[in-house]
Amino acid sequence: MTQERAARVHSQHSQRVKSQNAGDRKVAFKGTLDNPHRVSWPTAPANVQNTILAHLVDLLDGVADFHRNRTSSKKRKRTPEKANELSQRSTRKWIPSGDPAIDQDTSTEDPSTLLLLDHAEKSEPPSILNSLTYGINAVTKRLENQIERSRAKLVLKTSNETKTTEEVPDPIHYLFVCRADVDPSILIDHLPYLVATYNVLRQKDFSPIILATLPKGAESTLAQAMGVRRLAALAIDASSAVSRERLTIVTNSLPLVTAPWLSSTPTGSYIQTHIKQLRTTAPRDMKAAREARMKGKAAAKLRRSEQRTVATITKRAAK
Numbered sequence: 546m547t548q549e550r551a552a553r554v555h556s557q558h559s560q561r562v563k564s565q566n567a568g569d570r571k572v573a574f575k576g577t578l579d580n581p582h583r584v585s586w587p588t589a590p591a592n593v594q595n596t597i598l599a600h601l602v603d604l605l606d607g608v609a610d611f612h613r614n615r616t617s618s619k620k621r622k623r624t625p626e627k628a629n630e631l632s633q634r635s636t637r638k639w640i641p642s643g644d645p646a647i648d649q650d651t652s653t654e655d656p657s658t659l660l661l662l663d664h665a666e667k668s669e670p671p672s673i674l675n676s677l678t679y680g681i682n683a684v685t686k687r688l689e690n691q692i693e694r695s696r697a698k699l700v701l702k703t704s705n706e707t708k709t710t711e712e713v714p715d716p717i718h719y720l721f722v723c724r725a726d727v728d729p730s731i732l733i734d735h736l737p738y739l740v741a742t743y744n745v746l747r748q749k750d751f752s753p754i755i756l757a758t759l760p761k762g763a764e765s766t767l768a769q770a771m772g773v774r775r776l777a778a779l780a781i782d783a784s785s786a787v788s789r790e791r792l793t794i795v796t797n798s799l800p801l802v803t804a805p806w807l808s809s810t811p812t813g814s815y816i817q818t819h820i821k822q823l824r825t826t827a828p829r830d831m832k833a834a835r836e837a838r839m840k841g842k843a844a845a846k847l848r849r850s851e852q853r854t855v856a857t858i859t860k861r862a863a864k
Contacts, residue, residue, distance in 0.1 A: 569828060569829060569830075569834075570826040570827060570828055570829065571826065571827055571828075571829050572824065572825075572826060573824075573825055573826060573827040574822045574823065574824055574825075575822070575823045575825060576820045576821070576822060576823075577820070577821055577822075577823050578818070578819075578820060578821075579819040579820065579821045581818075581819075582804075582806055583819070584737040584738050584740075584741045584802060584804055585737065586724060586737055586756075586758055587756055587757065587758065587799050587800045587802055588758075588800075589757060589758065589798065589799055591760060593795060593798060593799075594757070594758065594759055594760040594763075595760055596795045597721065597757055597759065597792065597795050597796070598759050598760060598763050598766060598767075600791045600792055600795060601721060601767065601770070601779070602766065602767070602770045603791065604673050604781075604787065604788055604791065605673065605767070605770040605771055606671075606770075607671040608670075608671050608673065608674055608677075608770065608771050608772060609769065609770055609771060609772030610772070611670050611671060611674065611772070612771065612772030612773065613772050616772075672787070673781075673785060673787060673788070676715070676781055676782040676784055676785035676788065677779065677780070677781060677782075678717065678779075678780040678781075678782075679771060679773070679776055679778065679779045679780070680776070680777070680778060681732060681733060681777050681778050684717075684720065684736070684778040684779075684780045685735070685736070685739065687714075687717055687780060688717065688720075688736070688739040688740065688743060688754075689739065691716050691717065691743050692739065692742050692743050692746060695743060695746040695747050695748065695751075696746055698748060714782070715782040715783050715784040716743075716747075716751055716752070716754075716782065716783050717754055717780045717781070717782060717783070718752050718754060718755065718781060718782060718783035718785075718788075718789070719754070719755050719757070719780065719781040719788060719792060719796065720736070720740060720754055720755070720756050720757070720778065720779075720780045720781075721757050721758075721759055721767075721778070721779045721780075721781075722736060722756070722757070722758055722759065722777065722778050722779075723758075723759050723763045723764035723767065723776070723777050723778070724758040724759070725758070725759070725760065725761035725762075725763070726761060726762065726763065726764035726765075726777065727764075727777050732777070733777065733778065736756070736778070737756060737802055738804070740754045740756045740802045741802045741803050741804035741807075742804060742807060744801060744802060744803050744804075745803055745804050745805075745807040745808050746807070751783075752783050753801055754802075755796045755799055755801075756799070756802045757796060757799055764776060764777055767779060
């Protein structure tokens, strides 16, 4: 994927700027230093992104059907009394007694529908579903919890303290984000920072988080494969052997997202300086603009002086 070389333009206007004649001003760009503590999204060629998306759709096979069946069963859920009554009425239909009055079906429910709903309630979820976390909020919460646990372990290791082991969920190993489909992008801008923080604080026996962006249109494709309305972020746990087998090859080329300034052992390398361009305006005639500004300041000072004089005279006359 070719990187855009055009400078990012920041065109937010200040609320303090007064309206000026556009004909007297020209567009100007000023260079400003960007925050050095920044984490960039990993880049990958378009063919790699499409391959990852195809593997994900393969892994999610059966998840959409499970979600749809479960949703249908929830909508048709009944009270125990109603369910018992419908069960008796349905049984009466399928056990003939020889009496037409008794064998007549008085139930308004289709027995095939009842059997399908009962099958949906008893069906087991696909195995991959137990290793998934999807949705921006859910993924953010998981990442924050992982960072907190890693930080706690690091503190205990430094202080030589011991803590009783408790059962914790498996850490996230893959995180896929539909970056091109999210608008505004501020909704997901925090994810690279969380991933980089965990990758720095994690213990050596834990795998790092592989962050990957997906091509445009991937959000609707994944949502359809999951059986949900929207899906901007999808995380897979490290315990999923199936995902490791299918995704390891295509994700090996992705760069690892880290934050070197958080590491306790400095690498000795410096972050490359990044200069961003701020779009603003400047007077076409700097000398004339300076003179007009000085005249404006003198006129404003004279007006304030006159207002104070009038106020003083009015106050004395009132006495």
